[in-house]
Amino acid sequence: MIHGDWIGRWGRARPEALALVDAITGRRYTYARLADEVEALARFLLELEVVKGDRVAVLSFNRVEYLSLFFAAARLGAILVPLNFRLAESEFDYYLEDAGPSVFFCDADHLALAARLESRGLVRRIVCFDDDARAAAWPRIRPDLSDDPLPEIEIEADDPALIIYTSGTTGLPKGVILSHGLIFWNSVNTNLGWDLRSTDKTILHSSLFYTAGWNVFTLPLFQTAAVNVLVRGFEPDLILELIQAEKITLFFGVPTMFQMMMESPRFAAADFSSIRFLVSGGAPLPAAVRDRFLEAKNIRIWEGYGLTEVGPNNFMANGKPGTIGRPMPCVDVRLIGADGRVLGPGEEGEILLRGPNMCSGYWRQPEATAEAIQDGWFHTGDLGRLDQDGDLAIVGRKKDMIISGGINIYPAEIERAVEAHPVVAGAAVIGVSDDKWGEVGKAIVELKPGQSLDQKELEAFLAGRLGRFKLPKYLAIVEALPRTPASGKVQKFLLKKDHGRPDNH
Numbered sequence: 001m002i003h004g005d006w007i008g009r010w011g012r013a014r015p016e017a018l019a020l021v022d023a024i025t026g027r028r029y030t031y032a033r034l035a036d037e038v039e040a041l042a043r044f045l046l047e048l049e050v051v052k053g054d055r056v057a058v059l060s061f062n063r064v065e066y067l068s069l070f071f072a073a074a075r076l077g078a079i080l081v082p083l084n085f086r087l088a089e090s091e092f093d094y095y096l097e098d099a100g101p102s103v104f105f106c107d108a109d110h111l112a113l114a115a116r117l118e119s120r121g122l123v124r125r126i127v128c129f130d131d132d133a134r135a136a137a138w139p140r141i142r143p144d145l146s147d148d149p150l151p152e153i154e155i156e157a158d159d160p161a162l163i164i165y166t167s168g169t170t171g172l173p174k175g176v177i178l179s180h181g182l183i184f185w186n187s188v189n190t191n192l193g194w195d196l197r198s199t200d201k202t203i204l205h206s207s208l209f210y211t212a213g214w215n216v217f218t219l220p221l222f223q224t225a226a227v228n229v230l231v232r233g234f235e236p237d238l239i240l241e242l243i244q245a246e247k248i249t250l251f252f253g254v255p256t257m258f259q260m261m262m263e264s265p266r267f268a269a270a271d272f273s274s275i276r277f278l279v280s281g282g283a284p285l286p287a288a289v290r291d292r293f294l295e296a297k298n299i300r301i302w303e304g305y306g307l308t309e310v311g312p313n314n315f316m317a318n319g320k321p322g323t324i325g326r327p328m329p330c331v332d333v334r335l336i337g338a339d340g341r342v343l344g345p346g347e348e349g350e351i352l353l354r355g356p357n358m359c360s361g362y363w364r365q366p367e368a369t370a371e372a373i374q375d376g377w378f379h380t381g382d383l384g385r386l387d388q389d390g391d392l393a394i395v396g397r398k399k400d401m402i403i404s405g406g407i408n409i410y411p412a413e414i415e416r417a418v419e420a421h422p423v424v425a426g427a428a429v430i431g432v433s434d435d436k437w438g439e440v441g442k443a444i445v446e447l448k449p450g451q452s453l454d455q456k457e458l459e460a461f462l463a464g465r466l467g468r469f470k471l472p473k474y475l476a477i478v479e480a481l482p483r484t485p486a487s488g489k490v491q492k493f494l495l496k497k498d499h500g501r502p503d504n505h
Helices: 006-013 032-046 064-076 088-100 108-118 138-142 180-193 211-215 218-225 236-245 255-263 287-295 366-374 411-418 456-460 492-499
Strands: 018-022 028-030 055-059 080-082 103-105 125-128 160-167 171-180 201-204 229-231 250-252 278-281 301-303 332-335 350-354 377-386 392-397 402-404 407-409 424-434 438-449 473-479
Touching: 006 032, 006 064, 006 218, 018 032, 018 064, 028 032, 032 064, 032 138, 055 064, 055 088, 055 108, 055 424, 064 080, 064 160, 088 108, 088 171, 103 108, 108 125, 125 138, 125 250, 160 180, 171 180, 171 211, 180 211, 180 218, 201 218, 201 236, 201 250, 211 218, 218 229, 229 377, 236 255, 255 278, 255 287, 287 301, 350 392, 366 377, 402 424, 402 438, 411 424, 411 456, 424 492, 438 492, 456 473
Parallel strands: 018 229, 055 080, 055 103, 080 160, 103 125, 201 229, 250 278, 278 301, 438 473
Antiparallel strands: 018 028, 160 171, 332 350, 350 377, 377 392, 402 407, 424 438
């Protein structure tokens, strides 16, 4: 089986090679040891009668068992559904009803929430990664498992491996289907395009409910038998410490993370001599951050571009300021105008991508899939411009999206929540600049006659409805939202002109 057993194959071929450094517990895993962890979880999934095509949900902070569960599910043809622990409790209803997982894994930090979801009929079997008496606990289950060989299950390139949810412009979350083929070809692109090697090391700090956590460096490095250093989450001082202690060669972050590393008192003395290159993605990299790393550490930060649906590693940065470089070896790029015409160098248009690293569409949303994928091309909704050398520059976003700290936030979802407030007649959310996060949300609200609303009241109302990272940082009250005469749609370009500053006016 070509797909689904990367760790097992390396465990047999290079059993003593280092695969994973668990900086959370201090344990170090060879490929043979990690393969044992994966096989044990796969046997347990078989005992739970998980079969090919079943969904396996997980709600947890980063940990070894999370990674092992992905490879165990992949070995059986099951589909991992990573859930965002930053969501408000009520938001999980949609995801669980849509994905319909047969089993739900979590850590002790999220076990109480899992139990409440179970009491509402949203979760069936709960398994806790930690030794917790409140649920079936993996540490107590594993010793009693058999060591029978796993069955051979045919896994095809088109078979789903992951469903990662991302909000759409309608505000309804969409489950992006990442096939085994997408994961394989994104890894091939990454390893060839960025010259990744078995001697490379990176830090896995990105949350695993984002494609970045899996597909920027983690799975490409596992494909090439290299090393991932696992941490619970991003902490700038810890990252700086690990870069030196573990001799990290590659590192990915969003611009906010590089800014936080620069601001750390440990930055000046931090040893970056092992680093081959750094990659920034998720949002435009400020020139001041790029220049500071070049001046202080003699390291250039490459800017990448991708999305959950394609890649996410699609371009080979060459260091040319203001561009993301040229397409990876197995990626085609095209720019089109509003009329569908294919554009040439110097013209700005929507970025279309094509290649075997493209998603299979959206889970149970054929209409959205058909809209996004047309004639084999994925319509990204982002705007770009090719220069005479063939290097691509990102110039804007066609989609109505806010990117805050590298995370996509869609205004329609927030607007729907704000408009549920009893005093609100209408709402629009726009992005405004922020020194730390790059961009944050600002709600412009039309109230019902005789009503009032302030920032604290709005935040309190939204707290149980949206994750904190989605809450608008600013609030402006207007007499009436500007709307088009025919359709009544809010004219956001006017709001951005009048209210596109970071304050409550």
